[in-house]
Amino acid sequence: MQLDKFTDYALRVLVTLCVRAPERVSSTEIARVFGLSANHLAKVATQLAHGGFVTSERGRGGGLRLSRPAEQINIGAVVRVLKKSDPVVECFGHNASCLILPVCGLRAPLADAQEAFFASLDRYSLADVTKSQRALAALLTPAG
Amino acid sequence: MQLDKFTDYALRVLVTLCVRAPERVSSTEIARVFGLSANHLAKVATQLAHGGFVTSERGRGGGLRLSRPAEQINIGAVVRVLKKSDPVVECFGHNASCLILPVCGLRAPLADAQEAFFASLDRYSLADVTKSQRALAALLTPAG
Numbered sequence: 001m002q003l004d005k006f007t008d009y010a011l012r013v014l015v016t017l018c019v020r021a022p023e024r025v026s027s028t029e030i031a032r033v034f035g036l037s038a039n040h041l042a043k044v045a046t047q048l049a050h051g052g053f054v055t056s057e058r059g060r061g062g063g064l065r066l067s068r069p070a071e072q073i074n075i076g077a078v079v080r081v082l083k084k085s086d087p088v089v090e091c092f093g094h095n096a097s098c099l100i101l102p103v104c105g106l107r108a109p110l111a112d113a114q115e116a117f118f119a120s121l122d123r124y125s126l127a128d129v130t131k132s133q134r135a136l137a138a139l140l141t142p143a144g
Numbered sequence: 145m146q147l148d149k150f151t152d153y154a155l156r157v158l159v160t161l162c163v164r165a166p167e168r169v170s171s172t173e174i175a176r177v178f179g180l181s182a183n184h185l186a187k188v189a190t191q192l193a194h195g196g197f198v199t200s201e202r203g204r205g206g207g208l209r210l211s212r213p214a215e216q217i218n219i220g221a222v223v224r225v226l227k228k229s230d231p232v233v234e235c236f237g238h239n240a241s242c243l244i245l246p247v248c249g250l251r252a253p254l255a256d257a258q259e260a261f262f263a264s265l266d267r268y269s270l271a272d273v274t275k276s277q278r279a280l281a282a283l284l285t286p287a288g
Contacts, residue, residue, distance in 0.1 A: 008234060011250055098156070099283055117261040140244065
């Protein structure tokens with residue numbers, strides 16, 4: 001069981017924006033800081049904007065920032081929104097092909113387990129997971 | 145958040161062996177039934193044997209079968225054992241490279257969420273998830 005990379009990267013974007021708020025930061029810069037693909041991070045940013053977690057402004061001085069205070073951004077909500085493209089098992093997705101799908105007794109237990117995973121994360125806000133503000137800022141702010 | 149394919153396939157192997165018990169079934173046959181890679185399923189079978197969930201016998205008349213009654217095979221235990229090679233996020237694995245690892249506030253919440261996922265599956269045995277025995281057998285037993 002694993003968090004997909006897309007969600008992992010989305011959480012890194014939110015942590016960065018939280019620590020550097022109210023500054024706008026481009027997805028390109030966040031990609032560089034973490035050593036990730038800029039193209040991939042741009043897609044992550046688009047999803048975060050669609051989910052209402054960040055706002056994005058184009059052009060010079062543009063970039064991303066949180067759409068609301070970190071206390072009001074729930075980690076469970078972020079992971080739930082981003083999981084849409086990533087079913088817990090193949091048979092929850094669009095390309096379900098498993099032979100025993102119609103009679104499988106694992107679907108309900110797996111759906112419950114997925115919900116337990118999300119519910120556990122519902123207990124945390126972005127503010128809760130960025131309490132080491134100073135140490136995070138030291139890592140996430142370019143020198144100079 | 146998703147169950148990795150390895151665990152998905154392992155559950156399919158266990159369901160098949162449960163429904164066809166006490167018959168021995170080869171991983172090659174299970175691969176054919178589900179339309180999966182035989183090579184991949186052989187690796188899955190090895191892990192299930194290492195985990196003590198199945199026994200494997202080579203040669204003619206050989207194959208896999210459950211090492212104990214389905215009531216005594218816990219789904220949470222299976223998923224926990226197989227997850228070893230598959231960390232919930234990159235930073236729980238051997239190739240942890242995330243910049244903010246030392247001060248990240250997401251690690252404990254994600255570890256808790258993973259445990260909630262497993263704990264939810266701990267409530268089910270292999271017998272619980274294969275109650276549609278007849279319908280499953282019809283799908284998982286070759287004609288003739």
